[in-house]
Amino acid sequence: MANKLIGEIDLHKRISNIFAARNIITAKDALSMTEFELMELLDVGMKEIQSAVRLISEAASPPCQSARSLLEQKVENEYLLGHLPTHLKGLDSALCGGIPFGVLTELVGPPGIGKSQFCMKLALSASFPKAYGGLDGRVIYIDVESKFSSRRVIEMGLKSFPEVFHLKGMAQEMAGRILVLRPTSLSDFTQSIQELKESILKNQVKLLVIDSMTALLSGENKPGAQRQQHQLGWHISFLKSLAEFARIPIVVTNQVRSQNRDETSQYSFQAKLKDGFEEHTRTYDSHLVAALGINWAHAVTIRLVLESKSGQRIIKVAKSPMSPPLAFPFHITSAGISLLSDDGTELKGPGINNIHARAKLKDRFQEHTRRYDSHLVAALGINWDHAVTIRLVLEAKSGQRIIKVAKSPMSPPLAFPFHITSEGISLLSDDGAELKGRGINNIHARGHSDMINFNGDCS
Ligand SMILES: Nc1ncnc2c1ncn2[C@@H]1O[C@H](COP(=O)(O)OP(=O)(O)OP(=O)(O)O)[C@@H](O)[C@H]1O
Missing domain, CATH: 3.40.50.300 (P-loop containing nucleotide triphosphate hydrolases)
Known part of the structure; x- marks a missing residue:
């Protein structure tokens, strides 16, 4: 609005030409000066200057709007x-x-x-x-x-x-x-x-x-x-x-x-x-x-x-x-x-x-696993867990080795039993069992009493 050209405003032709001749091109140029300054610069009477300033101000100001029309506009814009x-x-x-x-x-x-x-x-x-x-x-x-x-x-x-x-x-x-x-x-x-x-x-x-x-x-x-x-x-x-x-x-x-x-x-x-x-x-x-x-x-x-x-x-x-x-x-x-x-x-x-971040610890069993959290956090650092994209947990449960897909952007949590032979690791079954609940991030080192849990990961 401030950049509106004076030539495009409905002023008297003579006044408009005087503004142009004095290099006052936009509404902003004109409205940045006092009426006395304009009078002096344009060599025009006070009455004419006041009328020109009024017309320029009207043209440069945004129109008044009611709360209703603003609301209608908002709905329209959102649409x-x-x-x-x-x-x-x-x-x-x-x-x-x-x-x-x-x-x-x-x-x-x-x-x-x-x-x-x-x-x-x-x-x-x-x-x-x-x-x-x-x-x-x-x-x-x-x-x-x-x-x-x-x-x-x-x-x-x-x-x-x-x-x-x-x-x-x-x-x-x-x-x-x-x-x-x-x-x-x-x-x-x-x-x-x-x-x-x-x-x-x-x-x-x-x-x-x-x-x-x-x-x-x-x-x-x-x-x-x-x-x-x-x-x-x-x-x-x-x-x-x-x-x-x-x-x-x-x-x-x-x-x-x-x-x-x-x-x-x-x-x-x-x-x-x-x-x-x-x-x-x-x-x-x-x-x-x-x-x-x-x-x-x-x-x-x-x-x-x-x-x-x-x-x-x-x-x-x-x-x-x-x-x-x-x-x-x-x-x-x-x-x-x-x-x-x-x-x-x-x-x-x-x-x-x-x-x-996860469920509240409710019982003594979970209280027990909590002791291991601080150890893991201390050893690996809090950012470690954030940084890895894939986490495979290898654990032993009731004498059976298990490999779990515990964190992955493209797989649900799955567990596969495995064993290690002279040929290396091989799965006992290719159909992974889907895991749910807190078990996903628990790590069984031997029996239940040695369970470790990744700190802060969601269950
Ligand atoms: N194909 C799938 N089927 C079912 N669940 C899946 C599948 N792929 C991924 N998930 C589940 O999505 C979850 C991972 O979600 P996601 O990677 O969006 O977490 P995030 O909040 O972005 O974590 P981060 O903050 O570490 O980036 C895991 O629990 C994983 O099991």
Whole structure:
């Protein structure tokens, strides 16, 4: 508006020509001067100057709008901006159609809970043909932890949308629409996202995924949480403006982990300290704030918390401008994430922003395994568990050697009995038994009494 040309404003021709002759071209040029200055410069009477300034101001100001018309515009824009369906019915209806365009959405939760699985399914949904509920677009998937698996995406597609994926060439076509970038450092990542702006518009990109932001920070060896948060500040505003500018959903994953003995973590900006419970949770904040920074938590429009409670995976809509806090139990199958119920349970109180890394220790047996956690954490370091993509656990249970796929982005937890002969390791059966519950990350060294559990991994 300020750059509106004076020549295009409905001024008297003579006055308009005088402005042009004195090189006052835009509304901003004219309105930056006082009426006396204009009088002096243009050599025109006060009355004429006042009338010209009034007309220029009117032309340069945005029109008045009623609250009603603003609301109508908002609804219209939301419709135009659209949503990326998650194909999880309950979640899609809570989010008015799915992950909204034009804003940042954060998936936050402990390792192994299913954040990458969720992102891969979103990538599928964005690249899928419109006729089948997709967006028919391309996806940029920034895979910091090298967890993206095209095999897994195709498996999800075949199981979730068999009618489309069995069409000849469709799997290749879908996989070809997902561009995977693997930055090796924060500066590499910075360069990649700066270069993205143009290609997002040119290439019909409908989704940008960053999996995960935490891994980018933990990869940097710079000392001091403050410094890391400061570095992240630029990325937050850049990604936010990129989402708005390109009108696409940007989905970012973040791991959280409590280094403390309790398994609950909480975002620090939530809940004023009033009572003992909140005072207690405060001790865990410092770790989370160090990883993500306070500005990050404010910048995201949608926050979905994925957690595990009493052996059940749960997805919570923890922050959303259009939904109350809701929780949905889910599981992961070969078709990807699916909800066990589409009716979310409404959440109240401080629980909304708590993140359960695993079930609370309830009995003496588990209390016993806890002693070994500190040993593992001390030996391997807390970042170790985050860093590995595949974890195979080799253990002995009731005299039988077992190899377990305990962490994998493309396989459910499976156990295979094996033995070792002169030819090396061989499986006794090629049909793995699927594992459920806490046993997945337990390691049996001999009998029950020697069991070790990976600290913080979800059960
Ligand atoms: N084909 C499959 N069938 C069933 N479950 C699977 C399959 N592939 C992977 N999973 C399950 O998905 C889980 C891993 O999820 P995912 O890799 O998304 O975790 P994450 O939250 O991204 O972890 P991290 O923070 O460590 O990256 C594992 O429990 C694994 O068993």
